[in-house]
Amino acid sequence: MTAEHTGSDVDVVVIGAGVAGMYAMHRMRADGLTVRGFEAGPDVGGTWQFNRYPGARCDVESVDYSYSFSDELQQEWDWSERYATQPEILRYLEHVAERFDLRSGFRFDTRVTAMDFDEATARWTVRTDAGHEVTARHVVLATGSLSQVNLPDIPGLDDFDGRILHTGAWPRDGVDLAGKRVGVIGTGSSGIQSIPVIAGQAAHLTVFQRTPNFSVPANNHPIDDQTRAEHKAGYAERRYKSFRSGGGSPFLPNPKSALEVSAAEREAEFEHYWAKGGVLFGKTFADQMSDIRANDLAREFAEAKIRAVVNDPETADKLIPTDHPIGTKRIVTDSGYFQTYNRDNVDLIDLRATPIDRIEAGGIRVGGELVELDVLVFATGFDAITGAAERIDIRGRGGALLRDEWADGPRAHLGLMVDGFPNMYLVSGPFGPGVLANMVLGSELHVNWIADAIAALDTRGRATIEPTAQAVDDWLTHCAELGAKTLFPRANSWYMGANIEGKPRLFMLYAGGFGRYREVLCEVAADGYPGFELAPAPQESAAAR
Ligand code: FAD
């Protein structure tokens, strides 16, 4: 069925119409299930609907950062650049929505506010801010790991007379920054991507930097016809490799240790991987993310690159990260970022040296001085991984509230399911690979596992699937052990929950590699779901007693 299912009882509710929710709608319908979708935003696209800031692009190559489930789709879509812009990615997702008639399954501008599991019927009741009340056997939370924007509570924010923007909620009709004095707070991926473009548009730009970040030039370029034809002919192999790789794209890290090669070879390898661009620099040596000595060598190389392009040595000092090993926060993929600070119309304020006093009507007061601004851009990121799910009042068995259960840190077996919350599935949730891998393929992997689990229940005449508490505990321990073998826990990153005040601090991702993770999911499904309880409908189990 492809038309909107309007009944109030469905097999599956899908929350969110980003990359993951769109594919969930498609796959579940293809499996013959009745599906209702709800999306808080005005249309499909998720991340790519909301992050319309100047300079927004993917940092995984477009040819890889795209759906693999339909070869017709792969063959008919032409990517124009190595790293596509936000408008192009959104056009692609709109095309997918049209092609597979996905919009008809979603209610847009509709936020799910609550969902309750009824143990007597083994069904979820899902409620929205538009008054819908739908019951479903299964609920897929495709609510996004980077969808809940973080607007820091800086004193005086409400006093500002100018325009306040957040990169993750950029106005649909765009913003004219010409002639404006603009301030950007935040130098993560969103800040670093937008700053060079904003500098070119605005009369003056002041960057308020709390922590500098590592960034590697994208080496972006248009895709010519021959390369495009090669991509299309090579999709099968590309996807095969991607699903078996560490990061969900068809690139393997150099297997050598940075410590075992000569200085000359090391330098040459760093140059080689630097030229590949962006996050691929993280693959220069096998031990770069696990041995601080190897990481220090990569860090020193990156530092020299920053110094080589920033004219003023004091500014370069401010731009060089000293608080975290390179790669433990996402390495940004930039287009002319560090060079932006050579422009006459750009100032950098180091908030560690001179913190913000307060925001006032005319701008931001820093170290006693007012920086006058017309527009203030928050590039301050997201309440990541758990934020969107925790904003919904989700009540599982015994009325337990998910956000209370997660108060000391989230729980999720295989990054997919939570004990006490049967038939509720997280896509790109905590303790999956998340953003450590290409998230389009990650979404497909999760949705396929979920659809297969639903089919397995139906085949066996079971009503619910739920992980055991022991399985969740074991998976969390496994993820913590994998994380401890890496340098990730050394950074105050959003992977650690460290960007949000009061959020429990723990490494919330699976660091064992995308390929290995996929194997684990396949093994669990093939072995009949060990670690999960597959239970009959409550009335059937009562009758059997
Ligand atoms: P989202 O795209 O975030 O979609 C979730 C949807 O759920 C949203 O539309 C939201 O409105 C909706 N929603 C949330 N709560 C509710 C609710 N209660 N009720 C109804 N609807 C709700 N990843 C990569 O792998 N490569 C990249 O290059 C890359 N670039 C990125 C660039 C930016 C600027 C950002 C912010 C992220 C990037 N990511 C990248 C990560 C990106 O989030 C994922 O790749 C992917 O788009 C996530 O898709 P999703 O469907 O899981 O979540």
Ligand code: NAP
């Ligand atoms: P982010 O990485 O969390 O960066 C947020 C920035 O805001 C940091 O520099 C942070 O400083 C700063 N900040 C937060 N609160 C602040 C405060 N109160 N005062 C001053 N500064 C503050 O968020 P993001 O840049 O939006 O990126 C999030 C993720 O989205 C990325 O890691 C990536 O996965 C994805 N993304 C990808 C791309 C891409 O290239 N394709 C682009 C954008 C986003 P601290 O470091 O000190 O906390």
